[in-house]
Amino acid sequence: MSNYHPLTEAEAVQYARSIPGLFSDGAVLTSREIGDGNLNLVFHIREEGREKGVILKQALPYARVVGESWPLTLDRARIESEALQVQAKLAEGLVPRVYKYDPDLALTVMEDLTDHIVMRKGLIARQQYPYFAEHMARFLARTLFFTSDFYVDRQEKKEWVRRFLNPQMCDITEGLVFTDPYYDAETNSFNPLIRTEVEAIWRDDALKREIAELKEAFMTQAQALVHGDLHTGSVMVTETSTKVIDPEFAYYGPMGFDIGALFANLLLSYASHEGHTADEEIRIAYQEWLLETIETIWNGFEEQFSALWQEHVTDEMWRVPGYRERFLTRVLQDSAGFAGCKMLRRVIGLAPVADLETIEDPQVRAEAEMLALHIGQALINRRKTLEKIGQLTAWVREIA
Ligand code: ADP
Ligand code: MG
Ligand code: MG
Ligand code: MG
Structure with missing residues (x-):
């Protein structure tokens, strides 16, 4: 790490220029x-007159939001670049290509997606x-199945x-998602x-017991290599393309943590449109699209995960009749619970979401935030009765 220092813009240009095959000699960058x-x-980094450039992402040795008083490991840059490369193999076309990783500078050189926008902004x-x-x-089906004990050799797993132990980043989640929002921190x-x-x-001790159980699952269930921070700010989109970025929180954890993160952020968008979209017809149509999206994600995940299971699973115990269905029901219930925690966290805790923050009138914002709190609590409290995704979306309609 002796060569580590945060790059200036001029150094970033120099660095990009030195990578063979990216830019022509003498290009103006x-x-x-x-x-x-x-x-x-x-x-x-862009060459004048050309559409696509390149992205250099460099980890800082502290959390940028808080400042130098909150030191943070640079190893997360290794985790991010390795996770991106694993995901690129398993889910082709759904993550930015990695051109280079530089461990000394904690720097990943990757595909330029500036023709996409951050999904949250689109929502x-x-x-x-x-x-x-569909994407x-x-x-989810491919990254979670192919890194799990249902596919990987037991020892290799x-x-x-x-390889993906990520203790400091997990610690942030354990605090900000699973602890601090539930007391006066x-x-x-x-x-x-x-x-x-x-x-x-x-x-509400009954609610907090459920959250304690979800926290324990986050800390102990090494089911699959999860992205670990799969909110709608970690997805970049165009009309036809979807790219998942920013897996610096990746670790071996419960599958429902990624699925739940997506559900939570779609539901935060749902709640935010109570404030953003005054026209009831337009609002309901959009909220219904969000709920349909949740259903399609789950149904597509379940179908593809099951197909991969049928094709690849050989272990006698995994093949016991009914076990796959039992496992997937648990993943659905976990997803709902984690989604609930992530919703509560975004309303009560550090790092709010723009969906809600951009509602200017504090009273109108409060209504949307309370809806998010009510949906989040219902998902946590009722998750163990879930058998089908349609129950979850029905709860949301009933609460709204
Ligand atoms: P952080 O870990 O600090 O949240 P992100 O990886 O989420 O960093 O990137 C921060 C922002 O930079 C993104 O919201 C997006 O606007 C932009 N960005 C990141 N990666 C790319 C990329 N490959 N192409 C284009 N823009 C990107
Ligand atoms: Mg990040
Ligand atoms: Mg990010
Ligand atoms: Mg807040």
């Missing part, structure tokens, strides 16, 4: 730091993406768990108009 994330530098603008659900179902920040609702959550 410009750099723009476009990182809107919380943790890292993202440089977009706020009420865009529909007709291929998104995500494929991403333990090596994978070791200093990291929390929420709309003062919902204080009564939040205090009721802090006093």
Whole structure:
């Protein structure tokens, strides 16, 4: 790590120029730091007059949101670049290509997706993406199945768990998703108009027992290599293309954590349109598209995961009749529970989502936030009765 230092824009240009095959000699290159994330530098390097450039993502040794007082391991850059390469093999075309990883600089050189937009922005603008659900179902089924004990050799799988140990990033999730929002922690920040609702959550031991169980599952269930931060800010889209970025939180965890992250963010969008979209007809049509998207993701995931299971699973015990169905029901229930935690966290805790933050009137925002809290709590409390995804979407309609 002796050569590590954060790059300046000029150094980023120099670095990109030195990679063979990317730019022609003497090309005029410009750099723009476009990182809107919380943790890292993202440089977009372009050659004048050409559409596609290249992205340099560099980890900083501290959390950018908080500052140098919150040190953070650079190993997350290795995890991110390795996870991207695993995902590229398993879910072709659904992640940016990695051109190079530089361990000294904690730097990944990757495909330029600036012709895409961050999905969250599209959702706020009420865009529909007709291929998104299908693409995500494929991403989830393939990345989760092919890294799990249902496919990987038992001994090799333990090596994978070791390779993707990500203790500091997991620690952030354990705190910000599974602990801090449920008591009066200093990291929390929420709309003062919902204080009564939040205090009721802090006093709700039955709810908190369910969350404690989900936290324990996050910490102990090494089911598959999960992305670990699969919100709608980690997906870039066009009308026809879907790319999953930013797997620096990847580790061996429960499959439902990724599926739940997507559900949570689609449901946060659902709740936010109570504030963004005054026209009832337009609002309901969009909210129905969001719920359909959740159903299509789950149904596509289940169908493809089952097909992979039929094709590849040889272990006697996994092949016991009914076990696959039992396993998938548990994944569905976990997904609902994790989705609920992620919704509560985005309303009560650190790092709010733009979907809700961009509702300007605090009273209108409070209504949307309370809806998100109610949906989140229902998902956590009722998850063990889930057998079919249609029950989950019916709960949402009933609560709204
Ligand atoms: P962080 O880990 O800091 O959240 P991200 O990987 O999410 O960093 O990137 C931050 C932002 O940079 C993204 O929201 C997106 O706008 C932009 N970005 C990241 N990767 C790419 C890419 N490959 N192509 C185009 N833009 C990108
Ligand atoms: Mg990000
Ligand atoms: Mg908040
Ligand atoms: Mg990130």
